[in-house]
Amino acid sequence: MLKYYLLFTCIILVLQPMDAQFVANYDESKVPEFDLPDPLTTFSKKQIQTSSSWNELRRPELISFFESQVFGKVPGTLDALTFEVIEGSNSALGGLAKRRQVKVTITKNSKTLSFLMLLYLPKKIDRAPLFLGYNFHGNHTVNKDPDIIISKAWSLNNESMGINNHTLTEESRGMRSSRWAITKMIEAGYGLATIYYGEIDPDKNDFTDGLHSLFYTEGQKRPAKDEWGGIGAWAWALSRAMDYLANDMEVDKSGVIVFGHSRLGKAALWAGAMDERFAGVISNDSGCGGAALSKRKFGETVAQINNNFPYWFSENFKKYNNAEENLAVDQHELLALIAPRPLYVASAQEDEWADPKGEFLSAYYATPVYSLFGKTGIPSNEMPNVNSPIQNTVAYHIRTGKHDVTEYDWEQYIKWAVEQFD
Numbered sequence: 001m002l003k004y005y006l007l008f009t010c011i012i013l014v015l016q017p018m019d020a021q022f023v024a025n026y027d028e029s030k031v032p033e034f035d036l037p038d039p040l041t042t043f044s045k046k047q048i049q050t051s052s053s054w055n056e057l058r059r060p061e062l063i064s065f066f067e068s069q070v071f072g073k074v075p076g077t078l079d080a081l082t083f084e085v086i087e088g089s090n091s092a093l094g095g096l097a098k099r100r101q102v103k104v105t106i107t108k109n110s111k112t113l114s115f116l117m118l119l120y121l122p123k124k125i126d127r128a129p130l131f132l133g134y135n136f137h138g139n140h141t142v143n144k145d146p147d148i149i150i151s152k153a154w155s156l157n158n159e160s161m162g163i164n165n166h167t168l169t170e171e172s173r174g175m176r177s178s179r180w181a182i183t184k185m186i187e188a189g190y191g192l193a194t195i196y197y198g199e200i201d202p203d204k205n206d207f208t209d210g211l212h213s214l215f216y217t218e219g220q221k222r223p224a225k226d227e228w229g230g231i232g233a234w235a236w237a238l239s240r241a242m243d244y245l246a247n248d249m250e251v252d253k254s255g256v257i258v259f260g261h262s263r264l265g266k267a268a269l270w271a272g273a274m275d276e277r278f279a280g281v282i283s284n285d286s287g288c289g290g291a292a293l294s295k296r297k298f299g300e301t302v303a304q305i306n307n308n309f310p311y312w313f314s315e316n317f318k319k320y321n322n323a324e325e326n327l328a329v330d331q332h333e334l335l336a337l338i339a340p341r342p343l344y345v346a347s348a349q350e351d352e353w354a355d356p357k358g359e360f361l362s363a364y365y366a367t368p369v370y371s372l373f374g375k376t377g378i379p380s381n382e383m384p385n386v387n388s389p390i391q392n393t394v395a396y397h398i399r400t401g402k403h404d405v406t407e408y409d410w411e412q413y414i415k416w417a418v419e420q421f422d
């Protein structure tokens with residue numbers, strides 16, 4: 001009997017710490033006390049008082065921390081980058097828009113990777129600003145337009161969209177149109193550029209394929225510990241899309257706003273932080289590793305994201321599993337790296353996994369950096385009511401509903417963009 005009792009106790013003892021790591025906390029009273037690093041104090045404890053010392057001292061050290069410890073560094077530069085407009089129409093979407101499908105080809109170490117960017121631009125404007133964002137299941141899902149080319153790249157299966165065997169088909173055409181208010185964008189004078197993220201790096205735990213593999217040295221099988229994971233690769237390719245957009249005479253290159261939902265919101269934030277050519281950034285429900293503060297440990301935690309998606313971040317990021325207190329940064333500093341450019345953080349009320357309050361506070365705590373540039377951020381740490389956006393240079397809303405991108409979200413983004421870039 002005693003023997004069984006001891007065995008049972010041992011099993012419980014072994015199981016307990018493991019369980020505790022994976023149970024998400026949704027109770028505000030259990031959020032631990034934590035010290036949030038001050039974005040305006042350097043790692044060597046220097047106070048940043050001017051925008052130029054932010055740019056010269058603090059911004060670079062934060063970028064290099066996020067590079068080596070969080071998202072991972074890009075291991076090298078490209079050998080070649082080419083663009084080809086492979087399809088187009090001057091009368092798409094019932095005559096409202098121009099459509100372009102652009103093949104972007106990356107060459108490195110004699111290997112190539114291509115992705116297709118779909119563009120809709122308002123017909124009435126010569127050089128339009130636009131929203132650039134990845135989609136989850138192929139360009140052809142964003143609209144019913146029969147001319148959108150279906151990607152041959154690997155996709156996550158999605159039963160409700162009829163995606164089986166990791167293959168995209170006609171069946172899912174237009175199925176995600178509710179996430180892309182294209183007509184509203186066009187009517188407001190904005191275009192849309194979208195890319196299927198699976199063409200850059202398939203969203204699975206395999207480093208032998210996708211963008212990473214182009215950069216390997218002889219015999220290398222995976223990135224080094226301080227090198228990029230999936231999010232780093234997706235973010236980097238947004239900048240390659242920007243390389244094209246910056247030279248497209250039909251695009252206003254000073255008005256490219258990078259957007260992303262969820263994991264792709266994490267990628268949009270990181271791209272916007274690193275690449276100052278992006279005029280603004282929109283994070284839709286980006287959560288852990290995106291806009292949400294890690295040190296709150298509310299909803300998804302660093303350990304959970306690294307366990308469920310061990311290929312999204314750098315290997316180094318795993319050091320902070322259940323050790324968020326050791327992180328010398330938090331995600332408000334990722335947001336601050338976007339300053340002084342407009343930034344919109346949005347949450348959904350039922351999306352507790354992404355920690356709406358942590359996303360809001362992150363925008364609030366990034367505000368001192370915006371103030372340094374004379375820009376208005378989030379004025380108070382009181383969360384606004386649902387469906388009551390705060391729209392300054394830093395904007396925030398929490399809407400009713402679940403983890404998604406809705407018409408309501410886009411109405412806010414478009415209104416804010418028009419005001420910010422007028």
Ligand code: GCU
Nearest residue numbers: 262263264286287288300305
């Ligand atoms: C998972 C993951 C989140 C991510 C989300 C998504 O829920 O845990 O971090 O944001 O997928 O991309 O939809």
